Amino acid sequence: MNHLASLFSPSSIAIVGASSEPASGTNSIFLTPLRQYGFRGPIYPINPKVSEIMGLPAYPSLSAVPGPVDYVICAVAAGLTLPLVEECQKKGVKILHIFSAGFSESGPEGARLEAELVSRARRGGVRVLGPNCFGASYPRSGLCSMPDMGKEPGGVAIISQSAATARDLTESGSRRGLKFGKVVHYGNAADINETELLEFMGEEEESKIVAVYLEGVKDRRFLSVLRRVAARKPVLVLKGGRSEAGSRAALSHTGSLAGSAQVWRAVLRQAGAIPVETVDEMEDLLVTFTVLRPPQGRRVGIVIFGGGFCVQAADECQNEGLQVPALPPETQAQFREFISAVGTSLKNPLDVPPAVVWREDRNFRTLAVLDSCPEIDIILTRAFIPVSTYLEGPHVLEAQAGAIIRAGKELKKPVVLVSRYMGSPGSGEIMVRLLEACREGGVPLYPSVVRAARSLRTYLEFMEKTP
């Protein structure tokens, strides 16, 4: 465990193969994010050809670094990695993170090199992360190779065999309010593997939920470890390579062999994990588990401008196993005090007219009435279309944003916002503002009612099973 603590909170980092070109891949993936995220220990760029890189003194070799180094990022060609292991051993390095590709994922020759590398490293007391990976990120220590993950630390842990997946989840997820703790892209898992990482995150208190993307399993203990961790905290698992073609792709991506979709689903469920099918579903669940205030039941109160949207939202919620009960007369009477009911339903879904949606106080009041209704557990609302309505004046968007912030902060029940990206110029800016309001209010945002309802259902079913 000592080594894995250094994986996320190293006291110093050396980057072997750092480039003197500020915009180079190595710098933009490692050096720049480390400085952006405020890594506090010394950073040593290693490059025999220059004396300075981005304002830091560069060293010709790892051995030439004056102080101790416990984390090495290696970005040189695969063929140059073996001699580095010996240097790491001499320097007392704990983690050798191999960013370089060209190992087992590339064929038999790379696999032999990988085996030799790991065998030498183990003998020397050095643990290897990768090869072929972006490595660890941890906002609390300023370690970062996922520069769009957000700096505010939190309890969402990610173990991913795919860099693209980890970057997708951290970038998009952070906009939806996810706060990340330990995030690791572990690549080929030649030494440190999914099981050891899962065990580590399962045993510590800081990781509140663990999302795992894996293509293969390297450790026979995986299922027993998963069972133990899943008994303590929610574990979401997306298994890549469930299909024949996906399995072929996984073989060349990370050298993984795969089992069938059905078998994986059943096995993961039996272990107490939550099997997920797509990155979208995983992100939704992370949002539901960590951003949503825990609901007391599955009865949804729906407030939407647009009769058809109301009808569809009710269908979609019920279709996913949520309940949309008719509101009691007292609640309807409370609505009638400030909503004219011509052409508008006050029963649930509540079809609210523009005169209500476009004013923050009334918009908030509709949500507050549902908050006080004993028949409702979850409040779901939706940003309206068309986008041009928002563009007519900032008050329309601000009314919605303001009501969401207040509802998130002041109401007792969980509030859910649905907003669809429309592709129109201006739609992105509206989403950015609504996402900002949701983060401020602690409100989850979903791109569709179906995705919200499906995620709520999975969450509620998991919570019902959990003692």
Next chain:
Amino acid sequence: MNHLASLFSPSSIAIVGASSEPASGTNSIFLTPLRQYGFRGPIYPINPKVSEIMGLPAYPSLSAVPGPVDYVICAVAAGLTLPLVEECQKKGVKILHIFSAGFSESGPEGARLEAELVSRARRGGVRVLGPNCFGASYPRSGLCSMPDMGKEPGGVAIISQSAATARDLTESGSRRGLKFGKVVHYGNAADINETELLEFMGEEEESKIVAVYLEGVKDRRFLSVLRRVAARKPVLVLKGGRSEAGSRAALSHTGSLAGSAQVWRAVLRQAGAIPVETVDEMEDLLVTFTVLRPPQGRRVGIVIFGGGFCVQAADECQNEGLQVPALPPETQAQFREFISAVGTSLKNPLDVPPAVVWREDRNFRTLAVLDSCPEIDIILTRAFIPVSTYLEGPHVLEAQAGAIIRAGKELKKPVVLVSRYMGSPGSGEIMVRLLEACREGGVPLYPSVVRAARSLRTYLEFMEKTP
């Protein structure tokens, strides 16, 4: 049919209840779009209190209008509509479109008023559209109450009982390349109903595909008409009010009573229509049917930057019944000419490195190699994340946009782009540019591989059944 021709191509329009306030609802929904879309006939605002509205002479009453009027938009309170019917009759009006709410959707009193209104109109030879609706839009004639639908006319017809749904589909759909013909929001369907509209669009050549959103059915002939139309062109049907709560909402939205979800699905399928569950699914299918170049089979070639994304895309395509065959050695050899294969799969999915994606010529070449491969029917690619990569320099986005435009124009096989909105500042602008490139190249864009694959499957299954 004479009346329905006037519904979409009226020679003149009167707006009863037009407001002297340029930003009023009536003006922004009707008068402004009519002028934006270039309606060529005279437009007569009717308002007894003013002499001019937005530069047009206003008239105190319909009777006071000097020329003939065949289409009347009525935006006055429900209680004031009955006297208007008589005026319409005298004036020889063909279509009385009632925008006003407060009829059958609001309760028994409104239902009585609605029945009386329709009965008087019919006796007078006037057809009523609505009440409680936005009415017809038709870019070809400049008739428009869906101002974000796009001006370029096309063959996508929409019959919707929900305004929000029609606006959502037209705004978002037009960004994805849908070109609309006759679009109508028909509200309570007191006179002109879903069946008559479907029959009309089924019999004419101009509507190539019809998307129907309905909450209830007013005409016993609906299924027989649907069967007849579905034998001639694809008809997508989203039935709102399939659940108990949705049905309750539909009752207050449009006064519709509903059947169960299973029954509807079976009945629609039997009639040859394509039942859909959500607006997202409907929009995807309209894009697949009208933007995608028709594929010759279900074998997908996948080109994506990111090994994990490749694995997941293969899983998701196969899970939806598409095939992702391994590429023949000749095709792989063609890739090897310009793609270094270290850490990269050339088998399918093709995991392309940044050096390829970030250059338009190489990016296009990967797609062109798949175009010439006899084992592939559909080419699927994905815009990469993170968003910040695009923001580093416009060349990255332009390489992707340029390759998509070329591929759409020059290749024989259908090309599909997947791009996910990420919520980051800048993500909206990137999507706007990619959507623009897709429209230019005639390439469909989907927000996820799952949505693309599911839509392709529904399309392919429909085409296989169709002689």
